[in-house]
Amino acid sequence: MLLALGVVIVIAVSIAVVVSAVLQGREEIAAPGSRVVIFLLVTGALSLASGLGAQCVLPAPPSTGVPDTTYDAMAVQNGPGWTGADGTYSLALPNGNSLWLWSDSYIGTVDPATRLRSSYLFQAHNSLTIRDAVTGAVTTVAYPPKATSYFIPRNKADWYWVGGATLVQPRPGVYQIKVMLLEWTGVFVFKGNSVATLNYPSMSIASIQPVALPDLSIEWGTRIFQDGSYYYIYGIKDPGTANKLPYVARMTSLQYLTQPRGWQYWNATQNAWVMGQSNATAMAGVPAITNEFSVDKVNASAGPFYLMVGMDPANPAYPLWQNVISFYSCSPQGPWSNEKVVYQTPESGASGCSVGTLVAYNPKAHIEFTDSTGILVSYNVNANNSQDLVCANDYMPRFVRIQIPGVSSADLLHSPTLQTAP
Numbered sequence: 001m002l003l004a005l006g007v008v009i010v011i012a013v014s015i016a017v018v019v020s021a022v023l024q025g026r027e028e029i030a031a032p033g034s035r036v037v038i039f040l041l042v043t044g045a046l047s048l049a050s051g052l053g054a055q056c057v058l059p060a061p062p063s064t065g066v067p068d069t070t071y072d073a074m075a076v077q078n079g080p081g082w083t084g085a086d087g088t089y090s091l092a093l094p095n096g097n098s099l100w101l102w103s104d105s106y107i108g109t110v111d112p113a114t115r116l117r118s119s120y121l122f123q124a125h126n127s128l129t130i131r132d133a134v135t136g137a138v139t140t141v142a143y144p145p146k147a148t149s150y151f152i153p154r155n156k157a158d159w160y161w162v163g164g165a166t167l168v169q170p171r172p173g174v175y176q177i178k179v180m181l182l183e184w185t186g187v188f189v190f191k192g193n194s195v196a197t198l199n200y201p202s203m204s205i206a207s208i209q210p211v212a213l214p215d216l217s218i219e220w221g222t223r224i225f226q227d228g229s230y231y232y233i234y235g236i237k238d239p240g241t242a243n244k245l246p247y248v249a250r251m252t253s254l255q256y257l258t259q260p261r262g263w264q265y266w267n268a269t270q271n272a273w274v275m276g277q278s279n280a281t282a283m284a285g286v287p288a289i290t291n292e293f294s295v296d297k298v299n300a301s302a303g304p305f306y307l308m309v310g311m312d313p314a315n316p317a318y319p320l321w322q323n324v325i326s327f328y329s330c331s332p333q334g335p336w337s338n339e340k341v342v343y344q345t346p347e348s349g350a351s352g353c354s355v356g357t358l359v360a361y362n363p364k365a366h367i368e369f370t371d372s373t374g375i376l377v378s379y380n381v382n383a384n385n386s387q388d389l390v391c392a393n394d395y396m397p398r399f400v401r402i403q404i405p406g407v408s409s410a411d412l413l414h415s416p417t418l419q420t421a422p
Contacts, residue, residue, distance in 0.1 A: 055330060056302075056303055056304065056305050056330035057300075057302035057303060057305075058305055058328045058330070058337070058338060059300040059301075059302065059305065059328070059404050059405050059406050059407065060404070060405040060406075061338060061340045062326055062340055062342045062375075062402040062403065062404045063342075063374070063402055063403040063404075064342060064343060064402075065324065065342050065343035065374075065377060065400030065401060065402045066374075066400060066401055067398070067399070067400055067401075068373070068376060068399040068400055068401050070136070070399075071369075071376060071378075071399035072398060072399050073136075074131060074136065074138060074399075075396045075397050075398070075399070076392075076393075076396070077110070077138055078109065078110040078111070078112045078115075078392075079107075079108055079109035079110055080108065080109050080143075080144070081107060081108075081129075081138075081139070081140035081143050082102070082105060082106070082107055082127055082129050082138065082140040082143070083106045083107070083108060083109065083110045083117070083392055084105070084106045084110075084392050084395045084396045085102035085103060085104060085105035085106065085124075085127060085395075085396075085397075086102065086103050086104055086361075086362070086380035086382060086395070086397065087101060087102045087103030087104075087126070087161060087162050087292075087362075087380070088100070088102065088362070088364065088378040088379075088380055088397045089101040089102075089162055089163070089164055089165060089364075090366045090368065090369070091165045091166070091167060091177065091368075092167075092368040093130075093167070093200070093201075094167070094175055094200070095201070096133040096134075097130055097131060097132055097133050098130070098131045098133065098368070098369075099128060099129075099130055099165070099177065099203075100128070100129045100130070100131060100138075101126070101127075101128055101162040101165055101179060102126060102127045102128070102129070102162065103125065103126055103161040103162055104122055104124070104125055104126075104161070105122060105124040105125070105126065105127035106122045106124070106389075106392070106395070107122075107123070107124050107127060107140060107143055107146075107147040107148075108147060110392045115391060115392045115393050116390055116391060116392070117389070117390050117391075117392060119390065120386050120387055120388070120389040120390040122389070123147060123148050123149075124147065124148050124149045124150070125149045125159035125160060125161060126149050126150050126151050126159075126160050126161060126162050126181075127140065127141070127149070127150055128140070128141035128142075128150055128203060129141065130203075141203045142203070150205075151179075151181055151196055151205070151208065153183050153191075153194070155183075155191075157185070157186060158183050158184060158185050158186070158191055159183070159184055159186075160181040160182065160183055160184075160194070161181070161182045161184060162179060162180070162181060162182075163179070163180030163181065163182055163193075163220075163221030163222055163223075163224075163292075164179075164180050164221055164222055164223045164224045164225075164234075165177055165178060165179045165180070165224075166178050166224050166225060166226075167200075168254065175200040175201075176197055176198060176199060176200060176206065177197070177198040177200055177203075178195055178196070178197055178198075178224075178254065178257065179195070179196040179197075179198060180193060180195060180220065180221025180222075180224060180233075181193065181194040181195070181196055181208070181221070182219055182221060190216055190219055191216070192210060192211060192213050192216060193210070193211035193213060193219075193220050193221055194208050194209060194210045194211060194258075195208070195209050195211060195257050195258050196208045197209075209258045210258065211257070211258045211259075211260065212258060212259055212260060212261070213260060213277070214260060214276070214277045214278070215277060215278070217237060217277070218235045218236065218237050218247050218277065218280070219235050219236050219237075219238060219291065220233055220234075220235035220247075220249070221233065221234075221235065222234050222235060222236065222291070222292045222293055222294070222364075223293070223294055223295050223296075223364075224257075225295075225296070225297070227297055227332055229252060230250040230251065230252060231250060231251050231252075231253070231254055231257070232248055232249070232250050232295070232332045232333075233248070233249050233250070233251070233257075233263075234246060234247070234248050234293070234295055235247045235248075235249075236289070236290075236291045236292075236293075237282065238291055242288055242313045242314040242317055242318070243288055243314075244288050244289060244290060244291060244313050245282035245283075245286070245288065245289075246282060246283050246286050246289055246293060246308075246310075247265070247266070247280055247281075247282055247283065248265075248266045248283055248295075248332065248333050248334075249263040249264060249265045249266070249277075249280070250263065250264050250266075250273065250332075250333075251263050251264070260277065263277075265277055265279060265280035266280060266281070266283060266333040266334075267279055267280060267281045268281045268282065268283055268284040268333075268334065268335065269281050273333075283333060283334040283335070283336060284334050284335035284336065285327065285329070285334050285335040285336030285337050285339075286308070286327060286334070286336050286339075287314070287339075288312065288313050288314050289308075289310035289311065289312070289313065289325070290310050290311040290312075290313050290321070290361055290362050290363075291362060292310070292361075292362035292364060293308060293309060293310030293311075293362075293363075293364055294307075294308065294309045294310070294364035294365045294366075294367075295307070295308050295332065296365055296367040297332070298367060298370075298375075298404075298407055299407070300404065300405070300406035300407050301405075301406035302406060305328055305329065305330060306328065306329040306330070306331065306332055307326060307327075307328065307365060307367075307375075307404070308326065308327040308328075308329070308336055309324070309325070309326050309342075309363055309364055309365040309377055310324075310325060310362075310363060310364070311323060311324055311325065311360070311361060311362065311363050311379070312325050312341070318359070319348075319349070319357070319359045319384050320348055320349050320359075321345075321348060321359065321360055321361055322344045322345045322348035322349075322360060323341045323343075323344060324341065324342050324343040324344070324345065324363045324377065324379060324400075325339055325340065325341055325342065326338075326339070326340050326342050326402070327339050327340075342377070342402045343363075343377070343379075343400050343402070345360035345379055345381075345398070347359075347360050347381045347398070348360045352383040352384075352385060352388030352391070352394050353388050353390070353391035353393070353394055354385070354387050354388050354390070354391070355385050355387055355388060356383050356384050356385025356387070356388050357383070357384055357385075358381055358382065358383055358384070358388075358394060359381070359382050359383070359384050360379050360380065360381050360382075360398075361379065361380050361382070362379065362380050363377055363378060363379035363380075364377070364378060364379075365377050366378060370407070370408070370409045371409045372408065372409065373401045373403070374401035374402050374403035374404075375401065375402050375403070375404065375407070376399060376400075376401060377399065377400050377401070377402055378397045378398065378399050379397065379398055379400075380397050380398075381394070381395065381396060381397070381398055382394070382395055383395060
């Protein structure tokens with residue numbers, strides 16, 4: 001590391017010499033090709049520095065999570081409208097409210113006394129709700145009358161599950177929302193990603209465009225955010241075992257969101273950003289993580305760092321997943337370290353309301369809701385026997401708060417996540 005840092009210093013000195021020569025008009029150094037030399041030196045130094053990874057002071061480990069009764073109450077909805085789902089993505093909106101994006105969803109009514117549905121069958125593979133920041137009231141987008149999937153693929157036999165979302169501003173005073181979608185067949189075969197563009201504040205669908213993935217080995221879109229001059233998108237390579245590994249790519253403009261030819265992929269072996277998905281490797285430092293996870297840039301009293309939150313898919317193995325884990329890094333691509341079990345889900349393996357047991361999965365942080373009680377983290381609870389889903393309490397997200405020393409709501413760097421226009 002010291003040697004590499006020395007190389008960066010040498011390059012920086014070389015840049016300074018050439019730039020100084022150009023400015024002073026010294027022809028023996030500032031030859032006609034000096035502008036090209038400057039460009040190559042600058043980009044080389046930046047690439048090397050990026051590969052080395054930023055240096056920072058990581059905060060102390062997070063505290064053990066404690067349930068958040070406010071957001072747990074948000075998930076207890078009896079309708080009419082949304083009454084339960086998984087996925088559990090969120091986005092702060094310009095007016096202070098929040099958009100919640102869900103995958104498999106129940107839209108209808110629940111008996112408020114028994115918390116029973118009329119049927120365990122659901123009709124929506126995705127849905128949207130908006131939570132009022134003042135009253136806490138939850139409204140279901142497009143309901144009534146819509147009680148089916150909000151986003152529908154061209155192939156009606158397939159369905160979309162949602163991924164991360166980001167707010168963009170095409171021009172002053174005009175906002176749109178980009179939503180990552182993952183298309184699946186009825187036998188759970190991944191078919192690819194698409195990007196939905198929503199108009200704000202109507203939430204009407206402006207477009208759904210497929211992502212021109214070079215192959216289907218990585219499911220992209222569990223998180224997308226802007227950091228500096230790049231937009232980072234995260235995904236998972238899932239071999240169908242516990243060995244699920246996280247990947248990251250970046251782009252200079254959201255116009256490349258559907259065109260991966262404009263993406264750079266992280267290769268942890270080369271410690272560099274590379275072109276071509278086939279040249280990507282998993283991020284270093286994460287033994288395994290469930291398909292949906294979060295990555296956020298936050299600030300601590302000692303400076304900014306990156307937080308990853310997910311679930312350990314190996315210890316214990318499915319269907320007893322229970323360990324919500326966090327990692328720290330000094331850069332969005334890792335390497336990741338300081339793994340910590342921040343919460344053990346009490347629902348894992350518990351009896352369902354009728355015939356089966358419960359499972360927990362896919363936790364993620366919702367950094368925009370950080371307050372004095374800590375960082376909000378969600379996880380999904382489901383039943384491994386669908387008949388238990390007639391009980392609304394067996395299929396709804398849960399929320400906890402974790403505290404990280406030196407982090408407060410005033411330190412957030414992505415609240416709301418507002419991307420500039422591509």
